[in-house]
Amino acid sequence: MTPKVARYLRDVAPATPCLVLDVDRVEENYRRLIAAMPLARIYYAVKANPAAPILERLTGLGSSFDAASLEEVEACLAAGARPEAISFGNTVKKESAIRTAYAAGVRMYAFDSEAELRKLARSAPGARVYCRILVGNDGAEWPLSRKFGCEIEMAKELMVQAGELGLDPYGISFHVGSQQTKTAAYEAAIGRVAMLFTDLKEAGVNLRMVNLGGGYPVRYRQEVPEIDDFGAAIMGAMAEHFGNALPEIVIEPGRFIVGDAGVVSSEVVLVSRKAKDDPVRWVYLDIGRFGGLAETEGEAIKYAFRTPHDGTADGPVTIAGPTCDSTDTLYEKSNYRLPLALDCGDRVELLATGAYVTSYASQSFNGFRPLAEHYV
Numbered sequence: 382m383t384p385k386v387a388r389y390l391r392d393v394a395p396a397t398p399c400l401v402l403d404v405d406r407v408e409e410n411y412r413r414l415i416a417a418m419p420l421a422r423i424y425y426a427v428k429a430n431p432a433a434p435i436l437e438r439l440t441g442l443g444s445s446f447d448a449a450s451l452e453e454v455e456a457c458l459a460a461g462a463r464p465e466a467i468s469f470g471n472t473v474k475k476e477s478a479i480r481t482a483y484a485a486g487v488r489m490y491a492f493d494s495e496a497e498l499r500k501l502a503r504s505a506p507g508a509r510v511y512c513r514i515l516v517g518n519d520g521a522e523w524p525l526s527r528k529f530g531c532e533i534e535m536a537k538e539l540m541v542q543a544g545e546l547g548l549d550p551y552g553i554s555f556h557v558g559s560q561q562t563k564t565a566a567y568e569a570a571i572g573r574v575a576m577l578f579t580d581l582k583e584a585g586v587n588l589r590m591v592n593l594g595g596g597y598p599v600r601y602r603q604e605v606p607e608i609d610d611f612g613a614a615i616m617g618a619m620a621e622h623f624g625n626a627l628p629e630i631v632i633e634p635g636r637f638i639v640g641d642a643g644v645v646s647s648e649v650v651l652v653s654r655k656a657k658d659d660p661v662r663w664v665y666l667d668i669g670r671f672g673g674l675a676e677t678e679g680e681a682i683k684y685a686f687r688t689p690h691d692g693t694a695d696g697p698v699t700i701a702g703p704t705c706d707s708t709d710t711l712y713e714k715s716n717y718r719l720p721l722a723l724d725c726g727d728r729v730e731l732l733a734t735g736a737y738v739t740s741y742a743s744q745s746f747n748g749f750r751p752l753a754e755h756y757v
Contacts, residue, residue, distance in 0.1 A: 382644050382687070382730065382732060383403040383405075383406050383642070385403045385405065385406075385757050386401045386402070386403050386643075386644050386757065389401050389755065389757050390644070390646055390730070393755075395646065395753065395755055396753065397646050397647050397648040397667055397668075397728065398645060398646065398647045398648070398666075398667050398668035398672055398673075398752055398753070399645070399646050399752060399753035399754065399755060400643050400644070400645050400646075400673075400734065400735070400738055400739055400752055400753070400754050400755065401643065401644050401646060401755045401757060402430070402432070402435075402639070402642050402643035402644075402735050402754070402755070402756050402757070403642050403643070403757055404434050404435060404438050404642070404756055404757070406641065406642035407435055407438055407439070407638055407639055407642045407735075408438055408442060410637060410638050410639070410641070410642065411423065411425075411439060411442055411444065411638055412442075413608055414597070414608060414632070414634055414637065414638070416609075417608045417609050417611065417612030417613075418611075418612045418615060418616065418630070418632060420616065420627070420630050421593070421630040421631065421632045422445060422629065422630065422631050422632070423444050423445060423632055423634060424444075424445040424446055424447040424468050424470070424631055424632070424633045425439050425444050425445070425446050425447065425633075425634065425635065425638055426447045426449075426470075426595050426633045426634060426635030426638075427446055427447060427448050427449065427453040427456065427457065427635075428449045428453065428635060428737075428740055429635025429636055429638065429639050429640075429736040429737055429740070430635075430639045430643075430735060430736060430737070430738075430739060430740060431453060431456050431740060432739065432754060432756060433456070433459070433460055434756040435639060435756070436456060436457060436459075436460035436462070437460045437461065439460075439638075440457075440460050440461045440462050441461075444466075445462075445466040445467065445468065446462055446466060446467050446468070447468050447470040447595075447633040447635075448467055448468065448469055448470060448471075449470060449471040450471065450478065451475075451478035451481055451482055454467055454469060454482050454485065454487060455485075458485060463486075464485050464486030464487050464488070465486065465487075465488060465489075467482075467487050467489070468487075468489040468490070468491070468631075468633075469482050469487055469489065469490045469491065470491045470554075470633065471491065472491050472492050472493040472494070472497055472513055472529050472530075473497070473529075474490075474497070474500070476500045476503070476504050479500055479501060479504040479505050480504040480505075482505075483504060483505040483508065487505075488505070488507075488508050488509055489508065489509045489510075489511075489551070490505055490508050490509070490510050490511075491510070491511055491512075491513055491554060491592075492510055492511075492512060492513070492539070493512060493513045493514075493529060493530050493531045493536075493539075494531065494539075495539060495542065498510070498539055498542060498543055498546065498548070499546070501548060502543075502546035502547060502548055505548075506547055506548075507547060507548065507549065508548055508549065509548075509549045509551035510543050510548045510549065510550060510551055511551050511552040511553060511554050511590060511592055512531070512536045512539050512540055512543075512550075512553055512554070513529055513530045513531070513553075513554045513555065513556070513592075514530050514531060514532070514533055514536045514553060514554070514555050514573065514574070514577070515527060515530035515531060515532060515555075516530070516555040516556070516557055516566075516569070516570040516573060517557070517566060517569060517570070518557055518558030518561075518566070519563065519566060520557075520558070520561055520562045520563030520565070520566050521557060521558020521559060521560060521561045521562070521566070521596060522558075522559070522560035522561075522562065522598075522681055522682060523558060523559035523560045523676060523681050523682060524558040524559075525556055525558050525559065529556070530555065530556070533573065533576075533577055536553065536577060537577060537580055537581060537584070540553075540581055540586050540588070541581070541584055541585075541586055544586060550581075550586050550587075550588060551588070551589060551590050552588050552589060552590025552591055552592060552628065552629070552631075553574050553577055553578070553588065553590075553591060553592070554591075554592030554593075554594060554631075555570045555573075555574065555592070555593070555594055556594035556595065556596060556633075557570055557594065557596050558596055559595065559596055559635075559636060560596065560598045560599070560605075560636060560681075560682060561596035561597070561598060562598055562605050562606065563606075564606060564610055564611050564613075564614035564615075565614070566596075567593060567611065567614060567615050567618065568614055568615075568617075568618040570593075571591070571593075571615070571618040571619060571622055572618065572622055574591055574622075575622035575623060578591075578623075578628070588628065589628050589629055590628055590629040590630075590631060591619070591628050591629070591630055591631070592631040592632075592633065593615060593630065593631065593632050593633075594632070594633050595632070595633040595634050595635050595636065595637070596636075597611055597632075597634050597636065597637035598636070598637065599636055599637060599640035599641045599733050599736070600641065600733065601682060601683050601684055601685055601732075601733055602683045602684075602685050603683075608637065635736060635737075636736040636737070638736075639735040639736045640733050640734075640735050640736040641732075641733045641735065642735040643733070643734050643735025643736070643738070644730050644731065644732055644733075644734060644735075645668060645673070645674075645730065645731040645734040645738060645752075646728060646729075646730055647666045647667055647668045647728070647729050647730070647731060648666070648667045648726065648727070648728055648729075649664060649665070649666060649723060649724065649725055649726065649727045649728075649729060650665045650666060650667050650703055650725065651663070651664075651665040651725055652664050652665075652723060652724060652725060653665075660696065660697060661696075661697045661698065661699055662696065662697075662698050662699075662719075663698070663699050663700075663701060664698045664699070664700050664701070664719060664723065665701050665702070665703055666700065666701070666702060666703065666711075666729070667703050668702060668703070668731075668752065669701060669702010669703055669704055669709040669711060670702055670704075670708065670709045670710075670711065671702065671704055671706070671709060671742075671743045671746040671747070671749075672702060672703075672704075672742055672743070672746075672749060672751075672752055673737075673738035673739060673741050673742035673752045674702070674711060674731075674734075674738065674741075675737070675741035676737055676741070677711040677712065680711075680712055680713070680714055680715045683712070683715055684731045684732060684733065684734060685731070685732045685733065686717075686719065686729055686730065686731060686732070687729065687730040687732060688719060688720055688723055688727065688729045688730075689727055689728065689729075690720035690722040690723055690727075691720065693720045693721070693722055694720065694721050694722075695718040695719055695720045695721060696718060696719070696721050697716070697717070697718055698712075698717050698718065698719045699712065699713045699717075700712045700713075700717055700719075703747075703749065704746060704747045704749065705747055706746075706747075738752065739752055739754055
């Protein structure tokens, strides 16, 4: 929790549940990433947190943007981003969205299938396109499935076809999973991309860009490698596989940029037990999975908690949200312990919750209002 966030929570005491996010920390994280990977161009993953104050600050810093939808493209443009600084990075796009983005000046698009490639050829003629390939996600706390990306051999065929369709076969992208805790995941993926570059060069395709995706982690309950460790591993792998002929390098950080800039403030609604002698208390908060904590599914992302009683005797708890849905249980198997003094009405903070919480929040499930947002 940054000093600015702590002061705001102390002095304003905003109604819960809410997110309070320090935009200066966003800038600090952006600069840390530049220092760790100075040869890479940063395309902020807007989906992590699309709030206007964040987009405006990053625009002022010269960031580019990875947009997942036409609405995100429009949000970037409204924040002052140049259309040539926007990549339409979702491989599943309505053709009407492609046409509108292209008319607005966006010229960089992702794809991973022939059908998507043909849509781009029709509605974004001459655009730069990059193909997303499937890679391993070992080490990711929020792994990505096979929903996005294609096999290497298909990517080779599609990039050849892209040129034949009048598009500019610009590069290759991959994503090693969100909250990736192993630098080796990037190294292995870069090795696969380098082989594909060689094959496509022999086929007469002039690739110029490698998109390393996102996944760069933040600290929750456990320590993670520093961003400098990822930078060293990535640049070492790029030099090993590409030598002096380094392509352009693109990265798409989201969580790393905004994660530890934000804190969710919540109220304890109920503390109870399922039996008199049950050692495990149930702690119900006024925010849950449907209120924005979707990444607790499968207890994947394990947020750290701060309470007014920290440092006193504690005990095991199951932590749940307020809705009338049994899946709105956040942590039951991850050995969370909270102070025995914790009681109804206490305020607790969930740390490093600046990423994905607001964008995952439902609009009114069970009638609960969406998460309030405060940018300081």
